[in-house]
Amino acid sequence: MLLHVPNVLSKEQVQSIRQAMEQDNQWVSGKKTAGGQAQQIKNNLQINLDSPLYQELNQFVLQQIKHSALIQSFALPKDILPPLFNCYQDTGHYGNHVDNAVHFYAEKNKAVRTDVSMTIFLSEPDEYEGGELVIEDTYGAHEVKLDAGDAIVYPATSLHRVEPVTQGARIASFTWIQSMVKDDWQRSMLFNLDMTIIQLRQKLGDCEETVNLTSHYHNLLRQWAEL
Structure with missing residues (x-):
């Protein structure tokens, strides 16, 4: 990407x-x-x-x-x-x-x-x-x-x-x-998810759905990140 x-x-x-x-x-x-x-x-x-x-x-x-x-x-x-x-x-x-x-x-x-x-x-x-x-x-x-x-x-x-x-x-x-994330595909997935969360927050605020997506983002990052 x-x-x-x-x-x-x-x-x-x-x-x-x-x-x-x-x-x-x-x-x-x-x-x-x-x-x-x-x-x-x-x-x-x-x-x-x-x-x-x-x-x-x-x-x-x-x-x-x-x-x-x-x-x-x-x-x-x-x-x-x-x-x-x-x-x-x-x-x-x-x-x-x-x-x-x-x-x-x-x-x-x-x-x-x-x-x-x-x-x-x-x-x-x-x-x-x-x-x-x-x-x-x-x-x-x-x-x-x-x-x-x-x-x-x-x-x-x-x-x-x-x-x-x-x-x-x-x-x-x-x-x-x-x-922190070595794999190109995983980085692209996280980036696209992050951009989607930002767009949804601008439209809907911190509703239940955006909070859940944010949780998924950080759990994926926690699983894939090398620190």
Whole structure:
């Protein structure tokens, strides 16, 4: 299941991030964070992970992710890795790949399983040509090109790619989440149930039926969650 989350970052926040990137140019080759296989198909730039700029930006974006109720409901985060930042330009692209199953979270000195992937767009769609994020699932290939500040959240098990950017620059932030619920299908069921409960509460309030559904939601989460 793919989820479009609008306004994870406001336009003002996106502008502030972009200005900081322009004032402190810390772009390096994206191949530095790629494995041997990925280096053959990855052609982009990333913010230098050792720079003060990266430390400032990743903490800011991480807090905005944590504040998104929709992301919390969809991903049920146990751990969120510090966001990274990339730029595609001059035919930059990233061929078909599946994200690494495990990343090391240095700040917490632990391994994190990547259950959910997320990209937050930092460029407006009319700032560049090409650069679509293409995510494949059982229903086919989905092209994603969102407004700046919006995010796409999807299972990290998905085969995906970034098409070549033929004009302009596509700037984005991306990260991975280890969910309390490992199974994609179970997470989707819980998310759909949670959204239904919210809609019913808006229409009916805390009636007996919504209370019962809420009880079912939490009992399922209690059964499936890994803490």
